[in-house]
Amino acid sequence: MKDPAQVIQDTTVRLLRKAATVLPADVEKALRAAYERETNATAKTQLEAIVKNIGIAREGIPMCQDTGIMIFYVKVGEKFPFMGMIRDALTKAVVQATAEIPLRPNAVNPIVGGNSGDNTGKKIPWINWEIVPGDSLEITAFPKGGGSENVSIVGMLKPGVGLTGVKKLVVDNALSYMGKACAPNIIGVGIGGGADIAIKIAKQQLLRPLDDHHPEPEVAEIEKEIFEAINATGIGPMGLGGDTTVLAVKVDYAMRHPASLPVGVAVQCWAARRSTAIITKDLSVQYVTHPVEEK
Ligand code: SF4
Structure with a gap:
């Protein structure tokens, strides 16, 4: 025994x-795909360095x-x-x-x-x-x-701001750190529950395969909207400009108190x-x- x-x-x-x-296969695939489609020369160099780094690390470093x-x-x-x-x-x-x-x-x-x-x-x-x-x-x-953890946040929003306010919080946060979190990032968002529950849900989203979608279409749509909005900022890999700022945005939720709209935003770096x-x-x-x- x-x-x-x-x-x-x-x-x-x-x-x-x-x-x-x-790296898990889905993360490596997403980074390689970002490298292939990148149109900004500086960003392409950054992504090339990340992809090369992944290859070297595979030897055990x-x-x-x-x-x-x-x-x-x-x-x-x-x-x-x-x-x-x-x-x-x-x-x-x-x-x-x-x-x-x-x-x-x-x-x-x-x-x-x-x-x-x-x-x-x-x-x-x-x-x-x-x-x-x-x-x-x-x-x-x-x-x-630690670098990506340093820009994770919890926002206690007024319920009146609704889902528009939730999306704004996540995008404004990305704009505030401008790639200091070793982009391309993966962002987990947790809505509802309470302050601790929201950030716990947010962090759990970082465990999801990058190519999945939330089973509820309304939530999948929020994921898509935030993903597109952050990539449209052009912050790019390492914040130096480019097409890919986030590899994925994952959202989930819990019921909330009538007076509260907690939102947790967990940020992960490319070394996911x-x-x-x-x-x-x-x-x-x-x-x-x-x-x-x-x-
Ligand atoms: S890539 Fe991730 S783990 Fe490495 S320094 Fe940046 S935030 Fe820290």
């Missing part, structure tokens, strides 16, 4: 290695010196037998991955200062837990870069790292975003 804690840890180390070095703050999205089946081992295994995996890949230590104490040196510390890695039906465990590693695996109750592992055959 395999050691379940070790299987979870080993799987997570591989997820972190793949996340740091190989992190694609960006900012290897992110450690975040996981975990879906645990209510009958998965090793639930109590997950937090410890994920934390050990972060320490191991930081030393072996290596990853830049990015966990700083905001009160007394000082970097923990191994990407762990109070509440980090941050784990977003979801209990789901079934008996398997799905882990998504989501190391998040995420990797997912599923571990069954008999400890077989399926890598979803980065199959084992992939180098």
Whole structure:
């Protein structure tokens, strides 16, 4: 019998290695497509550098010196037998991955200062837990870069501004940072709930495949409108001008209080790292975003 804690840890180390070095196929495809269709010479050079960087990283070097703050999205089946081992295994995996890949230590104490040196510390890695039906465990590693995080916002709008106000907030935010978030970006928008719920929904949108559309046509239309409006700004890759400022805009919502219209805007950079695996109750592992055959 395999050691379940070790299987979870080993799987997570591989997820972190793949996340740091190989972009998910949908993100790479979108960046290559943006390069092919770009008409601005400066932007084309920027996108060419990004695409070359992706190729070099594939050899095992992190694609960006900012290897992110450690975040996981975990879906645990209510009958998965090793639930109590997950937090410890994920934390050990972060320490191991930081030393072996290596990853830049990015966990700083905001009160007394000082970097923990191994990407762990109070509440980090941050784990977003979801209990789901079934008996398997799905882990998504989501190391998040600081530059794009710095321009994520929550707006508490007056309900009277409606969806026009929501779209304006997202586009105005993009105009305010003008590519400082390592564009082309992916933008997640969460509408409703409350301040914390809106930004949580917004960030979850960054896990969606870039080529999907929201199943509700009204929401898909908002995604399209914001996507087109931000790309029409001409901010371009790295903010130096060009056709592609965002690769995708993803929107979802929760019901809201009658007096509130919270909007979360989560900004992701071109280094949109995420990797997912599923571990069954008999400890077989399926890598979803980065199959084992992939180098
Ligand atoms: S925002 Fe993204 S691309 Fe820019 S430095 Fe941070 S991780 Fe790297």
